Amino acid sequence: MTRYLNTTDPDYDDQRLGYNLAVEHKPEIIVPAEHAAHVVDAVRHATDRGLGVAVLATGHGPSRPADGQLLINTSRMDGITIDPVGRWARVEAGVRGGALTQAAAVHGLAPLAGSSPEVGVVSFHLGGGLGVLGRSLGWAVDHVRAIEVVTADGVLRRSTATSEPDLFWALRGGGRGTLGVVVAIEIDLHPITRLYGGGMHFPADLADRVLSTWAEWTATVPEEMASSVLLIRMPDLPALPEELRGRYVAHLRFAFTGSVADGQRLVAPFRALGPITDTVTEMPYPQLGTIHAEPTAPVAFHARNRVLHTFDVAAARALLQHAGPAAEAPYLVELRHTGGALGRAGAVPSALGRRDGEFVLYAGGAASTSEAPRLRAAYKRLFEEMAPWGTGGVCVNFLSGPDVSAAELASGYRPEDVLRLEAIKRAVDPDNVFRTHHGLA
Numbered sequence: 001m002t003r004y005l006n007t008t009d010p011d012y013d014d015q016r017l018g019y020n021l022a023v024e025h026k027p028e029i030i031v032p033a034e035h036a037a038h039v040v041d042a043v044r045h046a047t048d049r050g051l052g053v054a055v056l057a058t059g060h061g062p063s064r065p066a067d068g069q070l071l072i073n074t075s076r077m078d079g080i081t082i083d084p085v086g087r088w089a090r091v092e093a094g095v096r097g098g099a100l101t102q103a104a105a106v107h108g109l110a111p112l113a114g115s116s117p118e119v120g121v122v123s124f125h126l127g128g129g130l131g132v133l134g135r136s137l138g139w140a141v142d143h144v145r146a147i148e149v150v151t152a153d154g155v156l157r158r159s160t161a162t163s164e165p166d167l168f169w170a171l172r173g174g175g176r177g178t179l180g181v182v183v184a185i186e187i188d189l190h191p192i193t194r195l196y197g198g199g200m201h202f203p204a205d206l207a208d209r210v211l212s213t214w215a216e217w218t219a220t221v222p223e224e225m226a227s228s229v230l231l232i233r234m235p236d237l238p239a240l241p242e243e244l245r246g247r248y249v250a251h252l253r254f255a256f257t258g259s260v261a262d263g264q265r266l267v268a269p270f271r272a273l274g275p276i277t278d279t280v281t282e283m284p285y286p287q288l289g290t291i292h293a294e295p296t297a298p299v300a301f302h303a304r305n306r307v308l309h310t311f312d313v314a315a316a317r318a319l320l321q322h323a324g325p326a327a328e329a330p331y332l333v334e335l336r337h338t339g340g341a342l343g344r345a346g347a348v349p350s351a352l353g354r355r356d357g358e359f360v361l362y363a364g365g366a367a368s369t370s371e372a373p374r375l376r377a378a379y380k381r382l383f384e385e386m387a388p389w390g391t392g393g394v395c396v397n398f399l400s401g402p403d404v405s406a407a408e409l410a411s412g413y414r415p416e417d418v419l420r421l422e423a424i425k426r427a428v429d430p431d432n433v434f435r436t437h438h439g440l441a
């Protein structure tokens with residue numbers, strides 16, 4: 001039976017909060033869905049009462065608060081079915097990346113996964129899905145075979161390249177929260193079992209050398225080599241090794257699917273610089289999440305990003321002026337090397353048509369609501385400085401928090417795709433039932 005929690009229900013608070021506490025939903029009703037029929041009931045219940053419908057899976061990418069609306073919490077929809085022969089998986093709406101990676105590994109297979117095993121598989125795909133191995137495998141959205149979705153009319157539909165093709169096109173890249181509630185997706189799995197990967201921390205006085213070396217090195221590496229750099233002042237926590245506690249560091253991360261010998265040769269220039277820590281080694285694919293080692297404790301954070309066409313030595317210097325050891329930036333900065341297969345069109349076209357760019361520059365910081373404007377102003381200065389290297393685009397999946405503008409979101413797409421997305425939205429959700437997530441208009 002479908003459960004409808006109101007504000008006085010003892011489970012209400014537990015069901016409305018996710019990882020990013022910058023958005024604290026205060027919905028009128030929460031439905032803790034366990035399967036598709038609960039989602040159908042919830043959407044009909046909301047539309048009968050004129051309420052909007054919002055979705056919460058893990059809370060890693062919230063947009064606006066779902067205050068006064070009906071919030072469907074999908075975290076209990078945790079079913080995973082794997083076809084090892086056909087090399088695909090059916091994944092329900094509440095499954096996290098780590099659970100899927102573990103389940104697929106039993107069959108010697110791997111999904112295209114992002115950097116954090118805590119992120120929800122479905123929404124990661126709906127926003128494009130920048131996988132750690134994206135440079136060799138492309139966007140995760142290109143590996144979606146089918147999407148089961150409950151639309152605003154309360155109907156459960158199965159959309160594929162041939163059935164409901166417009167919806168299938170739009171959901172893949174433009175489907176986070178705006179077109180319906182996805183109850184499950186079917187995705188490709190890949191015969192990958194191991195990686196040569198890990199991270200190296202470098203001290204503040206090497207940040208300039210590391211970033212300049214990385215800028216030149218990324219122009220030379222094969223698509224099988226993925227890497228990123230994090231510039232961060234580490235928290236002063238007793239759980240951290242003494243050499244990292246409270247220190248500014250550059251954290252360089254690698255994930256390579258070629259041989260160990262080739263991997264060692266490729267990362268040698270960085271080992272020669274003398275990292276403080278070095279965890280780069282051969283590892284099973286399910287340990288992918290240890291490479292970025294992202295925090296898991298809920299926090300109120302705000303994130304922005306820009307796609308860059310180039311990251312050269314001049315860009316490295318400009319970045320360090322804002323986010324280097326002397327800058328005392330109120331945010332961390334991460335650069336991901338993209339390009340490769342991420343720049344090529346998928347076999348089946350999707351809303352994620354904009355694929356130019358060779359790097360994603362991400363900035364994120366923890367801030368209370370009152371501190372958020374200061375953080376936003378700092379991001380503005382950073383991105384203005386980096387504009388000469390920018391494509392003018394953003395990575396859609398990395399936009400979160402209540403203050404993302406329609407124009408900023410639209411810059412993640414080609415103009416013709418924005419128009420088509422808007423037309424499909426009007427056709428499938430004419431009353432804007434799914435109004436909480438950032439829209440394009």
Ligand SMILES: Cc1cc2nc3c(=O)[nH]c(=O)nc-3n(C[C@H](O)[C@H](O)[C@H](O)COP(=O)(O)OP(=O)(O)OC[C@H]3O[C@@H](n4cnc5c(N)ncnc54)[C@H](O)[C@@H]3O)c2cc1C
Nearest residue numbers: 057058059060061062114115119120123129130177182397
């Ligand atoms: C630590 C961290 C690491 C990340 N790493 C990567 C990465 O490597 N690559 C990458 O591409 N992205 C990455 N992201 C971004 C992440 O993929 C997106 O924010 C994604 O939308 C989060 O999905 P979620 O279900 O975990 O979060 P939620 O906040 O629960 O959902 C995000 C939004 O998606 C919508 N949504 C959720 N479930 C459904 C559904 N079933 N149907 C329809 N809409 C739904 C909702 O509108 C919701 O607002 C990362 C984010 C964080 C915080």
